[in-house]
Amino acid sequence: MKRSVCLCLFAAFVLGAGWTNGIQDAGTGSAPAGKTVINYWTEDRHDLAYVEKKIDEFNKTNKDNIQIVLNTITDNYANMLAMSYSSGTAPDIAKVSSGTTGFDLKTFVDAKIVDPLTNYIKDPEFEETTEASRHIYEGVNAINGIPYWIPTSVRSGTRMIYNKSLLDAAGCKKLPATIQDLVNLADAITKKGNGVYYGIAATSSAPFVRWFEGSCEKSGIHPYDYNNGRFDFNGYLEPVKIANKLFKNGSVFPGSTSQGVDAMRAQFTEGTFGIWANASQEAGVFTTQFPIKKFEWVVGELPSLDGTVKGCVSSTPSKGYLLFSSSKHKDAAWKVIKYFSSEDFLKGYLENGYALPSSTYMAKHMDASKTGRLADFALTSYESTYPSIPSVSVTGDDYRKVLWNAVIGQTDAETAIKDLNTRYNEALDRDIKNGKTKRIIIKNFNPLKPETGKIEYSTK
Amino acid sequence: MKQKHHDFGPSSVLMLLPSVFLLAVTSVYPFFWLFRYVCYDYNGFAAYFTGSYNFTHMFSDTVFWQSVLHTFEYAGMKLAIIIPLSLIVAVLLTQKLPGTDAFRTIFFLPTVISSAIYSLIFGFIFAVYNGPLNAALQAIGLVKNPIDWLGNAKIVMRSIIIVAVWGGLGNYMIFFISGLTGIPSEIYESCKIDGANGIQTFFKITLPMLSPVLKVILMLAITTAFKDYESILVLTNGGPGNRSTVMFSYIYNLIFAPSTPPQIGYATVLSIVAALIIGIVTAIYLFFARKLDDVV
Numbered sequence: 001m002k003r004s005v006c007l008c009l010f011a012a013f014v015l016g017a018g019w020t021n022g023i024q025d026a027g028t029g030s031a032p033a034g035k036t037v038i039n040y041w042t043e044d045r046h047d048l049a050y051v052e053k054k055i056d057e058f059n060k061t062n063k064d065n066i067q068i069v070l071n072t073i074t075d076n077y078a079n080m081l082a083m084s085y086s087s088g089t090a091p092d093i094a095k096v097s098s099g100t101t102g103f104d105l106k107t108f109v110d111a112k113i114v115d116p117l118t119n120y121i122k123d124p125e126f127e128e129t130t131e132a133s134r135h136i137y138e139g140v141n142a143i144n145g146i147p148y149w150i151p152t153s154v155r156s157g158t159r160m161i162y163n164k165s166l167l168d169a170a171g172c173k174k175l176p177a178t179i180q181d182l183v184n185l186a187d188a189i190t191k192k193g194n195g196v197y198y199g200i201a202a203t204s205s206a207p208f209v210r211w212f213e214g215s216c217e218k219s220g221i222h223p224y225d226y227n228n229g230r231f232d233f234n235g236y237l238e239p240v241k242i243a244n245k246l247f248k249n250g251s252v253f254p255g256s257t258s259q260g261v262d263a264m265r266a267q268f269t270e271g272t273f274g275i276w277a278n279a280s281q282e283a284g285v286f287t288t289q290f291p292i293k294k295f296e297w298v299v300g301e302l303p304s305l306d307g308t309v310k311g312c313v314s315s316t317p318s319k320g321y322l323l324f325s326s327s328k329h330k331d332a333a334w335k336v337i338k339y340f341s342s343e344d345f346l347k348g349y350l351e352n353g354y355a356l357p358s359s360t361y362m363a364k365h366m367d368a369s370k371t372g373r374l375a376d377f378a379l380t381s382y383e384s385t386y387p388s389i390p391s392v393s394v395t396g397d398d399y400r401k402v403l404w405n406a407v408i409g410q411t412d413a414e415t416a417i418k419d420l421n422t423r424y425n426e427a428l429d430r431d432i433k434n435g436k437t438k439r440i441i442i443k444n445f446n447p448l449k450p451e452t453g454k455i456e457y458s459t460k
Numbered sequence: 461m462k463q464k465h466h467d468f469g470p471s472s473v474l475m476l477l478p479s480v481f482l483l484a485v486t487s488v489y490p491f492f493w494l495f496r497y498v499c500y501d502y503n504g505f506a507a508y509f510t511g512s513y514n515f516t517h518m519f520s521d522t523v524f525w526q527s528v529l530h531t532f533e534y535a536g537m538k539l540a541i542i543i544p545l546s547l548i549v550a551v552l553l554t555q556k557l558p559g560t561d562a563f564r565t566i567f568f569l570p571t572v573i574s575s576a577i578y579s580l581i582f583g584f585i586f587a588v589y590n591g592p593l594n595a596a597l598q599a600i601g602l603v604k605n606p607i608d609w610l611g612n613a614k615i616v617m618r619s620i621i622i623v624a625v626w627g628g629l630g631n632y633m634i635f636f637i638s639g640l641t642g643i644p645s646e647i648y649e650s651c652k653i654d655g656a657n658g659i660q661t662f663f664k665i666t667l668p669m670l671s672p673v674l675k676v677i678l679m680l681a682i683t684t685a686f687k688d689y690e691s692i693l694v695l696t697n698g699g700p701g702n703r704s705t706v707m708f709s710y711i712y713n714l715i716f717a718p719s720t721p722p723q724i725g726y727a728t729v730l731s732i733v734a735a736l737i738i739g740i741v742t743a744i745y746l747f748f749a750r751k752l753d754d755v756v
Contacts, residue, residue, distance in 0.1 A: 079716055102718030111505030255588025258611045391721055393501050396523050398719045410701030434508040
């Protein structure tokens with residue numbers, strides 16, 4: 001009996017080892033004979049169906065014998081990219097956008113993880129579809145003017161997304177223009193909901209950026225004072241205090257602060273709260289990933305402090321591709337980047353409503369009527385890209401977490417802001433002294449045109 | 461009688477070499493490697509000399525020292541529940557009762573499941589809206605409104621302890637069972653003859669006979685409880701408002717948090733301090749526990 005049990009266990013072990021080895025081979029992309037394998041990493045899930053289809057098409061029809069192997073990294077993407085390089089398992093190319101959480105281009109460039117694309121982007125076909133020369137953003141996709149990735153689409157700034165049925169039930173006649181109006185609307189929906197549905201929801205995943213950061217930007221509030229080259233969080237005090245009322249009044253969907261973004265999207269689809277917020281990727285999310293069938297949903301602009309526009313809301317240059325310095329097939333990798341940036345790929349991508357076009361060429365050559373709900377997220381006149389702020393080694397919680405903790409009432413707003421000003425500016429001064437970063441100064445910075453203005457770097 | 465001495469010859473050295481090499485490469489070298497970056501701001505690629513900043517900052521880092529207090533809170537609560545509970549379960553399961561084998565398997569099963577997986581599942585169980593636990597409590601009338609198990613700063617630690625006890629009970633139960641099976645049955649027979657009841661037998665015979673085993677189990681439990689952080693990362697990531705942040709979850713986030721650059725140098729200093737704290741606690745425990753060896 002014991003012997004037969006041991007034999008069975010041994011057989012199971014051998015089979016298991018063989019099976020696991022097979023899975024690992026699939027993940028790393030062992031090449032069919034003669035093919036050049038290009039490993040491509042992405043964190044995007046909302047467009048996976050389309051991207052996989054186009055990759056399959058490319059793999060079957062390309063004349064260069066290239067095979068693209070796609071890997072979707074759903075968590076801790078920037079860290080995984082860095083660790084993969086350190087461990088020698090980096091992909092050939094990786095998708096990146098200016099909104100990739102935790103990704104700091106300067107760190108990757110200083111560590112020589114990625115190669116510049118300066119010579120590659122001179123390709124006339126590439127320039128035609130992406131208008132690369134017009135999309136160089138210092139600190140975002142370029143360091144010292146040298147580009148490392150080029151956006152092929154853009155994600156809008158965040159928007160408020162409303163369940164129209166719940167708005168109508170609460171007697172809402174006009175979408176909120178101020179943050180206080182938003183609080184009032186959420187309170188009204190919650191009161192009408194009587195415990196069955198609520199006004200608004202939060203999420204545990206990057207809650208600060210869902211609508212609050214954009215509303216503050218629209219109100220002219222930014223964490224970095226470009227004129228003086230210092231961090232300044234004082235402007236957040238008033239909006240934090242107003243937004244806190246959402247939690248004090250009980251208008252936030254219970255437990256949403258500890259639920260992930262997909263869980264809350266699913267709840268919104270079920271009609272359990274009336275107000276959600278996110279950027280243009282929600283058009284694809286609520287059409288294909290979590291399709292909303294039970295009610296009509298409308299998209300509105302972000303509220304601001306006083307209802308006026310005092311600053312640009314950050315739009316996100318997206319869907320660019322890094323070329324890893326460790327790639328052994330750089331020419332083939334560039335061909336894949338070029339394919340992902342081609343009209344053939346982008347036309348269907350944009351018409352499926354996954355993102356907005358970043359070039360006038362693609363805007364002219366796509367059929368905008370096919371984009372479905374993405375049209376609701378069209379760029380406004382006050383959306384742009386801010387220059388990257390210095391990345392500093394600040395210990396303790398980062399400013400987004402601290403400010404959001406103040407919004408939800410976990411910490412006192414004044415104490416939090418005073419602490420942020422101290423910690424961030426001390427970190428900035430220290431990192432400048434250590435040679436890790438430089439102070440970014442833009443004299444006469446205009447928050448309504450943040451892409452203009454001459455950037456000066458100071459080591460003082 | 462003369463003892464036979466064995467020479468520590470070349471063949472002994474050769475046989476020991478692979479394990480000594482592995483130990484040196486996977487344990488000793490990484491430990492000393494830590495000290496390379498204590499005076500640097502190191503992001504995994506570039507190191508910037510910061511002098512004694514990491515040490516001076518450590519003393520004023522209130523979030524870290526709060527995490528130390530939370531660690532003691534977590535460890536204390538976990539041990540106070542899990543050790544007596546696993547001992548009682550072990551005693552019950554060493555009785556010759558029907559179904560004890562099945563129950564041993566059931567209680568041991570959580571030990572073989574990854575803590576990240578069962579923490580994810582408990583996250584769903586604890587959900588405020590339509591979560592099974594709240595639904596059950598409301599159905600039987602114990603609560604009127606759903607409880608925010610993981611989002612309420614006043615109760616989040618207790619929720620985490622529930623998960624920790626559920627996950628660790630089987631492990632300590634097995635240790636106690638192996639200790640209990642080492643107690644000769646003649647002693648229990650003698651007790652029965654002398655007229656001792658169950659409770660007297662437990663406190664006068666079982667516990668003292670278990671002392672040497674209990675000493676080792678407690679030491680393992682203390683060091684494990686102080687190092688626990690995986691469940692906390694999955695359940696709350698240290699929230700709400702750092703209320704459930706423990707030492708190692710804070711150190712983990714210093715290196716791997718997606719929103720800030722890695723601070724490996726500072727995290728190294730905190731790791732050394734955390735190891736010292738655990739070492740001191742263990743040393744204090746061993747000092748007071750030395751009497752457990754003398755009980756039998």
